[in-house]
Amino acid sequence: MQKVGILGGGQLGRMLLQAAANYPVETYVLENDAECPSAHLCRHFVKGDIRDYDAVYQFGKNLDALTIEIENVNVDALEALEAEGVKVFPKPSVLRIIKNKILQKQYYQHHSIPTAAFAVLEGRHQLGDWPHLIPGVQKLATGGYDGKGVQIIENPGQFSEGFDDHSVLEKKVDLQKEIALIVAVGQDGKTALYPPVEMVFNPNLNLLDFQLCPAYISRDVLWKIEAIALSVVRNFNSPGLFAVELFVDRNDDVFVNETAPRVHNSGHHTIEAHYSSQFDMLWRVILGYPLGNTKAILPSALVNVIGAAGHSGPVHYAGLEEVLAMDNVFVHLYGKKDTKPGRKMGHVTILSNEKQELIHKANGIKQALEVQAK
Template sequence: MTQFRVGIVGGGQLAGMLTEACREANFSCWVLDPDGHCPAVLAGASHVPGDSWDLNALRSLSAAVDVVTIEIENVDVDNLAVLEAEGIDVVPSSHTLARVVDKLIQKETLQAASLPTPAFKAQVAGEVIEKPPFGLPLVWKASRGGYDGRGVIVIDDSVNLPWCPEVDGYIESFVDAQMEIAVMVAVSHKQESVTWTAVEMAFSRDTNMLQHLIAPARISPSIDIKARDLAVASVHAINGTGLFGVEMFLTKENELLINEIAPRAHNSGHFSMDAAKTSQFEQQARILSGRPLSSTEQTSPAVMVNILGMKGYRGETVVENLEKVQRILGTHVHLYGKRECFHSRKMGHATVTAATIDEAIERSEELQSLLVVRGAEESG
């Protein structure tokens, strides 16, 4: 029997973890990336050198595989549509991606489906913002290219106005949320869907990057159900097939507002590798190959911590105290194999499982106090 072959556009850590899940399913992976030592190649994927925006490189990838998927949103949707026209199965489809990768179009699509989002207003590049249309703080987001806290600017004081963005984007009303949560959604080719439990997210004030998450979120069962239903509705609004991360705000009035949708595996789903019956990456492999979806039941409370490059260093990656950390009960460390480390670069993640959330939080704090990942050289 011929081995099923998965093509991935982008070779970062998400592609690396999908490669590992595919290997467990006896699938082979091919990855399109400029770097022959990217995490996906280190995980065992075959390398197709090239840029994600290069149609000829995409054709080289698609010629080797049965299905093509993405690990990053920074793709040329029109090129993926060309592949589909040439008979290549692309998941998510170019039609779905066209509604998601441009975040302003994503907002407008959700609004047209009568789904709750913060108020927003389009803001084209070069158009001066004189006054905040929704008051202060003013939140501006880039339409394309923003992730992990990038492409977001928050202006707290009117002395910083007027201001003129250099790229297209939108202004969004600031949400003074009691909590930010996320739900992972998997949708099969038959449009069957499953969700994992809602998770609670905490972000760094310095980088806007996810610092840690708590699974399950410390919310009522009724809000968890509403969040999961809203996540599925949002994915249906973009006609999604595949794996999606849906971020939301939970307001102080216990209302849910959709922040954004990621059309891929997501940081908020990493806990599933160690604390659910089916990880997000195994589920993604199932969707790509047309196999039935599997149980997303959580197996234990968990805290997931992002492992970021230490400030003040860059260069060849150095990991300190790993053995001590691995002796902490219930700790699962996943390093991404990146050879170069610099401040705030995602170098891995760790999930701590325990009998209770409080125990998992306590152990995760011990982990963070011990584990150091940094570059070999001091930087200015």
Template structure:
């Protein structure tokens, strides 16, 4: 077990889950705070970044409760957690950000949709369903099926294009959602501090892989009209103020061909769509997250340069020990920032890192990023 901190002047922060989001928070805040990372793997990314490893699973209530021995405030790296353990922490006097009551509704995607509906936040029409049995679609086809729990990085979402897809449905509790024709998918990162203070980053444009429904790349800022960008920020701020909990949130939205904005999903944590902020903005989403946890005033969200970020996913056809392949020309490039997450094994489609490219214009950033993405790959060591 780790040793308790001997420096009472430094804030002791617990993180449930030790993945890449936790690692980037540790890297951003380790000069001001100590971090205690609950994860079953002592070699998890957050431990490699400098966090103190606390052995245990994020889905184990008792393991989460042990963070009270080390931390005065706890946040999370992922949503698949034992919320009851967070409730235990709160009962023991540990601050939990966001609060357990909200997290219970956020981590269950059906409850999250119901919450949005109750707050009069525009979202796609939906109906609860039990995927263990065949179902009818109230809207015809295509229709979107979503699992209530366990969905991330494209998992837990299935699009049925016809009744012929019924055999491939998700056999779990969840909901059906009307398929929304969209002009674009956008995301707004929102930092919510104590006392209702809210700061938002500019909307970004998200492009998803056709297979797997995982974010492929994003463009920051989004290529939308100013009034639509302002409307997206206003909707994001209204949504987070209605939730009434300090924290860092990623709000994904659909923008329809008629320029109507619908909230698709809220992530109550740092988000893939906010990674570009580390290079393109004065202060990153992780800088904000640490200040929220510490109860400090929020920072400016100014974007200083256009950027494109793309994910580094494990290449198809390979698995095993992680192999990173990058063109020599990228070494030392002032406009290319390669982040690998320290994961020692790589499977097809696994999120292994990301790359951010900055430029003077959005178009230049897109062109450069499309070139760079052919020059860096991560794969497993063994062919399948």
């Protein structure tokens, strides 16, 4: 039985472990928080800092394989382990590129992968050097995640509020749709693409309202998206699971936004809606099994369950029973004891052949369920 470690113990690890229980694998988790969502679903829990060289190296040195559920890990240790024969999904070389937004943009550029025009900055004093990139988006080179480390620079009046550090300034895309596509790459190099999903934003608040699968796009746009996503993952030359986030602009041009080299929030619907879920698929990749079937059983929508503004402390899911009483709806709560504003506490998947039902129920769930503190 292969010994496989996961760096990080959040909800992605938790869902990986739920899927792992279908396969012959001995699971390990490294995470600093002994009460994290993954702590009690693995065979071996190791308390330690995934950013620390020694912690990661000691954790991994007797394992057959390692994967991650967050990019913020010690890549030096993973490289040392890889050199000693431990399989790492994705390869540490991929993590080095992805972890640094400058390297990631240069990677797309180097491989002629369409991405929004950009410049590399050393600090906010250079924001004025690139007038054609304004309005733009400034992203810190390192340390940003979940929307942190990213800000929109609409006009020169905002230059003084820009990040004063190594960063990327990229031209804002005239957005028609935001798409995510998950690709699996087997150890033999074979690839499997999931149908793309479409992010539906609340036009007032610019918040992700819910996500739909499949994305409602033309065949031409689909082909562009698939070609770009394949180009992204093939040039990494690494097995693993990759979530490619893309923009479609109002001319139907497609640009890569960024890539997560791991299971991803945009793939949670695959648990019920697809034959092989993203979690099942990553185990197939790691264990050297054939890739799974990415086809949808039914179209789906996904609603994230997010900590409400103004609520911090022990969590209470107001309206949960109403959601649980809905047909064709699957509730996943991640076992986090405390909520805080914006924290990802769970998700809800809806299955239906009818787009209107998906949207109707997604809205119903958003209205019914509020993540409060007790």
